[in-house]
Amino acid sequence: FLFSLKRNKDGYFIRKVLERGNYYLGKTKNYDQFDLEVDYVKTFLNEKNLNICIDIGGHKGNYSKELLKAFRIKHLIIFEPSYENYKFLKTQFGDNNVRLENLAVSSISGNETFYHHNQNSSLSSLHLRNIFENEKNVESYEVEVVSLQEYLKKNQINEIIDLIKIDIEGNEYEAIKGLGSAIKMVKVIQFEFGSTFVDTKIPFFEFWTLLTQNGFEIYRMGPINLFNVNSYSVQDEFIEYSNFIAVNKKYI
Numbered sequence: 208f209l210f211s212l213k214r215n216k217d218g219y220f221i222r223k224v225l226e227r228g229n230y231y232l233g234k235t236k237n238y239d240q241f242d243l244e245v246d247y248v249k250t251f252l253n254e255k256n257l258n259i260c261i262d263i264g265g266h267k268g269n270y271s272k273e274l275l276k277a278f279r280i281k282h283l284i285i286f287e288p289s290y291e292n293y294k295f296l297k298t299q300f301g302d303n304n305v306r307l308e309n310l311a312v313s314s315i316s317g318n319e320t321f322y323h324h325n326q327n328s329s330l331s332s333l334h335l336r337n338i339f340e341n342e343k344n345v346e347s348y349e350v351e352v353v354s355l356q357e358y359l360k361k362n363q364i365n366e367i368i369d370l371i372k373i374d375i376e377g378n379e380y381e382a383i384k385g386l387g388s389a390i391k392m393v394k395v396i397q398f399e400f401g402s403t404f405v406d407t408k409i410p411f412f413e414f415w416t417l418l419t420q421n422g423f424e425i426y427r428m429g430p431i432n433l434f435n436v437n438s439y440s441v442q443d444e445f446i447e448y449s450n451f452i453a454v455n456k457k458y459i
Contacts, residue, residue, distance in 0.1 A: 235448055240430075244397065245273040247428055247452055248370060251395050251459050255279055257369040261355075263312045263382055264375040266292055268299045274370075280304060286312050288321050288350045289331055311352045313378055314385035321350040332376035332403065354385035367458070368393045377403030380413055390421050394458045401448040411443045414451070423453040 257278045262271045265285035274280065283304055287293045288311035296307050311321060311333055323331045325344045333352070359365070371386075371393055373379045379398045386393065396418070400411055415436065418425055426433040427443075428450040436443060436451070 241270045241273040243430070244270065244372075244428065244450065245277050247426075247433060248274075248395060248397065249277055250433070251452070251454050252278070252369055256281070258282065259364065259366060259368045260284070260370045261368060261372070262286065263371065263373045265296055265307075266374070268296050270372060270374070271300070271305070274372075282306070284308060286310050288333075288352075289323055291323070309351075310358075311350050311378075312355060312358075312373075312375065312382045312385065313352045314354055314381040316353045316357050317351075318349050319352045320347050322347050332406075333378050354387070355382065356385055356387035356389050359389050366392070370395045370397070372397040374399045377407045377409075380407075380409045380417070383414070383417060391455075391457070394455050396423070396453040397451065398453070399448070399450050400445075402446050405446055411445075412439055415439045415443070418453045422456050424456055426452045426454070428452065 255278060257280045259282045260274060260278070260280050262274070262283065262285045265271060265287040266289075268285070271283060271285055274283065281304060284306045285296060285300070286308045287296055288309065290309060293307065293309040300307060311319065313319070313333065319333050321331065321333055323346050325346060333350075355371075368389075373382050373396065375382060379400070383390070383396060383398065398414070400414065415425060416439075425436040427436055433452070
């Protein structure tokens with residue numbers, strides 16, 4: 208074993224061991240397993256009937272479809288700033304309990320530039336990402352942006368929110384921050400943390416501080432089980448890809 212490590216000058220063997228370990232810790236390259244994500248949500252929302260769920264970054268609707276399979280949801284709100292994806296979502300959801308919003312979500316309402324990747328729209332973002340440099344498949348256009356606190360107030364939503372899922376390529380922190388005092392009304396927040404935060408320069412520490420100060424307990428999703436992030440560590444600043452669930456201890 209030691210001999211093989213000495214010959215492993217480029218670190219290939221060690222990198223592979225670390226990659227495998229990180230995978231089981233929920234620190235890995237993006238794996239979209241929406242059914243697994245929703246199963247983890249069910250760990251904390253174990254009742255069948257939910258009142259209000261919000262999907263921020265609806266994309267093609269796959270996550271919301273899994274939610275609707277798992278729960279009977281009275282009100283499901285899906286935010287999607289990409290007009291192309293929004294048009295597609297309209298063909299997928301026709302039920303009265305689903306509201307589609309062609310809006311981006313951030314900490315402040317207004318208008319911002321949206322960078323849409325024509326070949327892989329899941330990479331689209333409010334942020335001009337480093338990977339977009341010299342990328343011919345990216346176009347930009349202005350979109351309307353809303354903070355959740357303002358949206359909830361405008362639409363007179365003052366009930367407990369069962370779940371907010373956020374996957375918006377680097378703007379997750381701003382979306383949570385934009386809840387303001389309404390964060391106290393939310394039971395569960397699912398969010399992504401990954402390489403997009405190299406562009407936004409927002410560390411995981413900001414998420415951990417904001418959520419724990421508001422009474423949330425944080426878990427990182429692994430492929431087999433959840434890991435309780437009960438204290439902050441620089442090792443949590445893993446910028447490849449991680450998915451988290453924050454649970455409001457007031458309700459769960």
